[in-house]
Amino acid sequence: MLPPVAADDDGDGLRKVAALVPGEADLRCDKSLAKAGKKLGFVPAKLPEWAVPGVIGLMLGLAVGRSLEKVRNLAAVFEFRRGGGRFLPRRAVARLA
Numbered sequence: 001m002l003p004p005v006a007a008d009d010d011g012d013g014l015r016k017v018a019a020l021v022p023g024e025a026d027l028r029c030d031k032s033l034a035k036a037g038k039k040l041g042f043v044p045a046k047l048p049e050w051a052v053p054g055v056i057g058l059m060l061g062l063a064v065g066r067s068l069e070k071v072r073n074l075a076a077v078f079e080f081r082r083g084g085g086r087f088l089p090r091r092a093v094a095r096l097a
Helices: 010-020 031-038 049-070 074-087 090-096
Strands: none
Touching: 010 031, 049 074
8 A cells, every 4th residue: 555645737646656666566547547647657447346445435535524523423434435335336436536
């Protein structure tokens, strides 16, 4: 697992990600990043199943913002994230990843 990176544009962000990956690793990126990624050796790929809960968590965090601080039962939030992949259309999750 790599640490998060922040950048002003796709190419700069992917450059930072590539710098974190050791050696001749298989670099993959979302299809929407294919143009920027190609120059850096990234190959467009589908979102792996194991990444879906993380994407759902990100979607939830972006949707509710700081109001998540008011949630009293965080276990419910994590259960939603874990189960969300079964209920959300795969294409919708993949588009937002």
